[in-house]
Amino acid sequence: MQLIILDRDGVINYDSDDYIKSVDEWIALPGALDAIARLSRAGWTVAVATNQSGLARGYYTVPVLESMHQVLRDAVQQRGGHLGLITYCPHGPDDHCSCRKPLPGLLEQVAQHYQTPLDGVWFVGDSLRDLQAAVAVNAQPVLVCTGKGELTRAQAVPSNTLIFADLSAVADQLLS
Numbered sequence: 001m002q003l004i005i006l007d008r009d010g011v012i013n014y015d016s017d018d019y020i021k022s023v024d025e026w027i028a029l030p031g032a033l034d035a036i037a038r039l040s041r042a043g044w045t046v047a048v049a050t051n052q053s054g055l056a057r058g059y060y061t062v063p064v065l066e067s068m069h070q071v072l073r074d075a076v077q078q079r080g081g082h083l084g085l086i087t088y089c090p091h092g093p094d095d096h097c098s099c100r101k102p103l104p105g106l107l108e109q110v111a112q113h114y115q116t117p118l119d120g121v122w123f124v125g126d127s128l129r130d131l132q133a134a135v136a137v138n139a140q141p142v143l144v145c146t147g148k149g150e151l152t153r154a155q156a157v158p159s160n161t162l163i164f165a166d167l168s169a170v171a172d173q174l175l176s
C-alpha cells in the first residue's frame, strides 16, 4: 500500500507556541488540504501522527480536539479526498508514555492499524522529534519548512532527511 504519515501542527495547519486550543485556532496551511486530497485521490493512504500535550496540560479537551479533526476530515472530503487514521499522544512530557514523539509509538499504531511495515514510509514533520520518530522505525524522515521547520532545519537533522518547502511540494514529488 502507498502510505504516507503526516505530523499535524506546522505541517497541515498553522502551529502556535500557545498551542492550537480550539477549532477557531485550527487554520489549514496554504495548499495542505489540497495536497492531502491529491495524494488520496491518487490512491495514497494518508494518516496523521500528532503530539497533543495540550490535553495533558488542560488547554483543551478530547471533544475539542476531535472537532478540529472533523473539520480537517470534512475539508479533505470536500476536495474529493479521504483522510485515514489520525493518532495522537495525549500525554505530557512527564508522563513517560511510549507514544510521545520522538518515541515511535504513534507510528507503530499506524503500522498496526493498516497491518503494514513502516520501512521507507514517508513521515512528514516540522520538528526534530518527528524526524527522530521516523528514524526509530526505519521510516523516511521528511522535513517541511512550514511551522517550526525552518528552526528544525538549522539543527542537526538525520542524514537521510528529505527537505521540502511545504506539504504541497511533498505531494508534487510523490505524484510526479
Ligand SMILES: O=P(O)(O)OC[C@@H](O)[C@H]1O[C@@H](OP(=O)(O)O)[C@@H](O)[C@@H](O)[C@@H]1O
Pocket: 007, 008, 009, 010, 015, 016, 017, 018, 019, 020, 049, 050, 051, 052, 053, 054, 093, 127
Ligand atoms: O506538531 P504536532 O506533533 O502535530 O503537535 C505539536 C503540538 O502538540 C504542540 O507541541 C508543543 O510541544 P510540547 O508537547 O509542549 O513539547 C509545542 O511545540 C506547541 O507549539 C505545539 O502546538
Ligand SMILES: [Mg+2]
Pocket: 007, 008, 009, 010, 011, 015, 125, 126, 127, 147
Ligand atoms: Mg509539528
Ligand SMILES: [Zn+2]
Pocket: 089, 090, 091, 097, 098, 099, 100
Ligand atoms: Zn503518549
